[in-house]
Amino acid sequence: xxxxxxxxxxxxxxxxxxKVFDKFKELSLNDKDISLEETGCIGMxxxxxxxxxxxxxxxxLYGPVDEKIAELxxxxxVKGGKPVEKYVLSNTSNEYKFNKQRRIVLRNTGxxxxxxxxxxxxxxxxNGLKKALAKKPEEVIQIVLDSGLRGRGGAGFPTGMKWKFxxxxxxxxKYVICNxxxxxxxAFMDRSVLEGDPHSVLEGMxxxxxxxxxxxxxxxxxxxxxxxxxxxxxxxxxxxxxxLIGDNILGSNFSFDIxxxxxxxxxxxxxxxxxxxxxxxxxGMPRLRPPxxxxxxxxxxxxxxxxxxxxxxxxxxxxxxxxxxNKYGTEKSKGTKVFALAGKINNGGLVEVEMGxxxxxxxxxxxxxxxxxxxxxxxxxxxxxxxxxxxxxxxTKVDYESLxxxxxxxxxxxxxxxxxDSCMVDVARYFLNFTQNESCGKCAFCRIxxxxxxxxLNKICDGKGEESxxxxxxxxxxxxxxxxxxxxxxxxxxxxxxxxxYFEDEYVAHIKDKKCPAGVCTALINFTINDKCIGCxxxxxxxxxxxxxxxxxxxxxxxxxxxxxxxxxxxxxxISAIDKK
Amino acid sequence: xxxxxNLLNMDKIMDNDKNKIKSIIDEYSGSKGALIPILQKTxxxxxxxxxxxxxxxxxxxxxxxxxxxxxxxxFAQFRFTPVGKYVIxxxxxxxxxxxxxxILDAMLKSKIGIKNGETTKDGLFxxxxxxxxxxCSLAPVVMINDTTYGKLTNEKLGKIIDTYVQAxxxxxxx
Ligand SMILES: Cc1cc2nc3c(=O)[nH]c(=O)nc-3n(C[C@H](O)[C@H](O)[C@H](O)COP(=O)(O)O)c2cc1C
Ligand code: FES
Numbered sequence: 001x002x003x004x005x006x007x008x009x010x011x012x013x014x015x016x017x018x019k020v021f022d023k024f025k026e027l028s029l030n031d032k033d034i035s036l037e038e039t040g041c042i043g044m045x046x047x048x049x050x051x052x053x054x055x056x057x058x059x060x061l062y063g064p065v066d067e068k069i070a071e072l073x074x075x076x077x078v079k080g081g082k083p084v085e086k087y088v089l090s091n092t093s094n095e096y097k098f099n100k101q102r103r104i105v106l107r108n109t110g111x112x113x114x115x116x117x118x119x120x121x122x123x124x125x126x127n128g129l130k131k132a133l134a135k136k137p138e139e140v141i142q143i144v145l146d147s148g149l150r151g152r153g154g155a156g157f158p159t160g161m162k163w164k165f166x167x168x169x170x171x172x173x174k175y176v177i178c179n180x181x182x183x184x185x186x187a188f189m190d191r192s193v194l195e196g197d198p199h200s201v202l203e204g205m206x207x208x209x210x211x212x213x214x215x216x217x218x219x220x221x222x223x224x225x226x227x228x229x230x231x232x233x234x235x236x237x238x239x240x241x242x243x244l245i246g247d248n249i250l251g252s253n254f255s256f257d258i259x260x261x262x263x264x265x266x267x268x269x270x271x272x273x274x275x276x277x278x279x280x281x282x283x284g285m286p287r288l289r290p291p292x293x294x295x296x297x298x299x300x301x302x303x304x305x306x307x308x309x310x311x312x313x314x315x316x317x318x319x320x321x322x323x324x325x326n327k328y329g330t331e332k333s334k335g336t337k338v339f340a341l342a343g344k345i346n347n348g349g350l351v352e353v354e355m356g357x358x359x360x361x362x363x364x365x366x367x368x369x370x371x372x373x374x375x376x377x378x379x380x381x382x383x384x385x386x387x388x389x390x391x392x393x394x395x396t397k398v399d400y401e402s403l404x405x406x407x408x409x410x411x412x413x414x415x416x417x418x419x420x421d422s423c424m425v426d427v428a429r430y431f432l433n434f435t436q437n438e439s440c441g442k443c444a445f446c447r448i449x450x451x452x453x454x455x456x457l458n459k460i461c462d463g464k465g466e467e468s469x470x471x472x473x474x475x476x477x478x479x480x481x482x483x484x485x486x487x488x489x490x491x492x493x494x495x496x497x498x499x500x501x502y503f504e505d506e507y508v509a510h511i512k513d514k515k516c517p518a519g520v521c522t523a524l525i526n527f528t529i530n531d532k533c534i535g536c537x538x539x540x541x542x543x544x545x546x547x548x549x550x551x552x553x554x555x556x557x558x559x560x561x562x563x564x565x566x567x568x569x570x571x572x573x574x575i576s577a578i579d580k581k
Numbered sequence: 582x583x584x585x586x587n588l589l590n591m592d593k594i595m596d597n598d599k600n601k602i603k604s605i606i607d608e609y610s611g612s613k614g615a616l617i618p619i620l621q622k623t624x625x626x627x628x629x630x631x632x633x634x635x636x637x638x639x640x641x642x643x644x645x646x647x648x649x650x651x652x653x654x655x656f657a658q659f660r661f662t663p664v665g666k667y668v669i670x671x672x673x674x675x676x677x678x679x680x681x682x683x684i685l686d687a688m689l690k691s692k693i694g695i696k697n698g699e700t701t702k703d704g705l706f707x708x709x710x711x712x713x714x715x716x717c718s719l720a721p722v723v724m725i726n727d728t729t730y731g732k733l734t735n736e737k738l739g740k741i742i743d744t745y746v747q748a749x750x751x752x753x754x755x
Contacts, residue, residue: 188717281617545687
């Protein structure tokens with residue numbers, strides 16, 4: 001039997017995986033010796049679409065594959081037995097090795113067919129649940145405590161502790177919620193796990209339900225992830241057929257049901273109290289804690305809420321023991337963490353590393369360094385609640401405490417790499433615009449304070465900054481942090497504070513010299529065509545707003561009134577005939 | 582005369598719509614926290630939430646229509662005007678922001694002639710700005726209805742739009 005697998009997660013499909021899948025399907029249509037399967041994302045988004053061919057246990061990973069290459073692979077390798085070396089990414093008869101990575105959460109994504117529960121079961125799936133059911137709930141909680149697992153949704157609270165609180169709340173009804181809202185722009189590990197290994201999340205929720213004494217759970221998934229929702233629905237159905245969800249699970253006294261709630265597009269609903277309000281059908285506004293969800297949560301019942309990645313670790317921990325997890329990582333940050341590499345980095349995608357690895361190794365050894373030979377400027381971590389880490393801090397260890405010390409956070413694990421072409425004031429403005437839009441409006445400082453900060457940043461980017469602006473920003477930042485109820489407001493100023501801390505010179509250049517050193521802020525730059533122009537018309541073709549005029553072989557001109565300063569012409573010109581000033 | 586016929590037709594459509602909304606509400610009868618799923622299903626059926634539909638929902642759930650409206654306006658997903666057949670969600674997330682979505686966005690808007698939140702006159706496209714579609718390493722990313730497109734350039738996106746336009750001419754739906 002020859003197995004062909006194509007990675008058809010959303011990212012794979014966005015790169016054209018469905019066409020590759022269809023091609024293989026067409027080619028193998030009447031061949032009973034070939035099984036064609038779909039799988040999730042193996043994390044190497046930079047070489048998608050990815051396909052794997054396995055002949056008698058020897059696996060070959062190919063990418064990027066298009067329809068033509070698929071045909072070639074089919075003829076030469078599947079039919080001819082000769083791998084097409086040129087497109088081989090990796091080959092093994094065992095598990096793939098990823099340089100400097102350690103995969104626990106991503107143990108199955110990109111390996112199994114997420115729509116087949118048997119694939120999950122064959123890889124130790126639901127073994128953690130079986131082991132848990134043979135123990136007392138308190139023993140299960142002790143194992144999670146011993147593992148050192150901390151919440152992967154951002155705050156890093158010890159998971160076992162949370163379960164303990166929920167367990168000790170006395171009530172006839174309790175809930176488990178899986179937070180799959182993943183609103184942090186730049187993070188996509190939860191999507192990948194839900195699409196590629198949905199059962200691992202369900203298993204974690206089941207174990208949690210058993211440990212805290214709950215019999216009902218909700219997955220709150222954002223509506224932007226239709227494939228994840230589909231896979232979850234399928235997985236729940238299959239698990240029910242096997243008596244892994246439902247009444248008297250695996251013959252025990254434990255019963256548990258799981259529902260799916262679709263988010264409706266509000267970043268603040270990732271915050272746990274807002275999320276629960278929204279599940280109850282209300283406006284998603286955070287409320288004051290205490291009482292914590294473990295005491296009074298969904299419909300005022302004790303509730304335990306964890307992130308997707310947190311739950312995905314739990315089955316593994318129960319199956320393999322606390323030590324299989326806590327042997328990795330640092331003293332206070334145990335285990336592994338998934339990071340989403342994006343931005344100006346060569347090997348963008350998902351990576352899972354031991355906690356404590358230096359940032360430099362993630363970006364250079366795993367991520368392959370900066371795109372197009374450009375210079376590294378900063379890495380943005382933790383999204384709108386996080387900050388930008390500059391080059392001189394690249395040896396910072398990736399763990400909760402060390403990152404916090406820089407002003408950034410581990411957050412949900414988004415790493416957006418910025419190069420010399422990124423303007424740090426613009427980045428700060430980008431995040432403030434985001435949080436300002438997403439503020440629910442409950443707290444005055446979060447609602448109005450972020451608006452005032454955004455206005456100041458807009459002014460600076462427009463070349464109208466004044467010297468007092470930096471002090472005003474700092475002042476507002478401190479007040480917003482102190483006077484907001486939830487972490488959205490409390491952390492909203494972080495992107496501004498870290499850029500001010502490490503890149504104050506860029507702010508000064510905008511304010512004093514009215515210059516944007518990176519050439520991003522449109523009010524401060526102009527594009528003009530110089531005498532090198534040979535009238536090749538390339539720039540004219542790429543201009544999205546038809547601001548460039550000129551006949552062939554004659555020097556072109558840019559109409560400054562029409563130009564939106566997008567820089568498309570500047571990028572397209574092959575002979576440096578366009579000046580950016 | 583023509584006006585009268587139109588009015589009669591309207592009434593029929595309304596009745597039909599009312600029944601559709603009622604059957605959506607029935608689907609969720611007895612389940613807790615049903616308001617948002619009902620609004621989502623109603624929007625999926627009609628493309629947007631009309632004032633009438635929200636009133637019907639409020640009455641059926643025995644809550645005030647201002648409560649329904651309050652919830653609906655809180656969430657970015659809900660729309661109160663009809664949308665085009667294809668909703669183009671343009672990602673303005675961090676990676677897409679630094680990955681040059683600005684150029685793409687400008688091209689798209691000038692190509693189909695509408696701004697963010699607007700719908701083309703022929704009712705084919707609506708543009709909606711969103712923050713992160715979860716394919717950040719393929720930035721810039723655009724989603725058309727449920728299909729995601731990554732690693733876009735002006736040329737690639739232009740061609741994709743053309744295929745939708747072409748399909749429409751041939752009476753097909755992508
Ligand atoms: C504004 C805001 C957005 C949040 N978004 C998310 C999210 O998308 N996913 C998530 O798991 N946690 C999010 N959180 C954190 C949750 O409130 C909560 O801490 C987390 O779900 C707990 O799970 P954990 O202990 O497994 O991390 C957010 C918090 C805030 C303040
Ligand atoms: S930032 Fe655009 S997909 Fe995430």
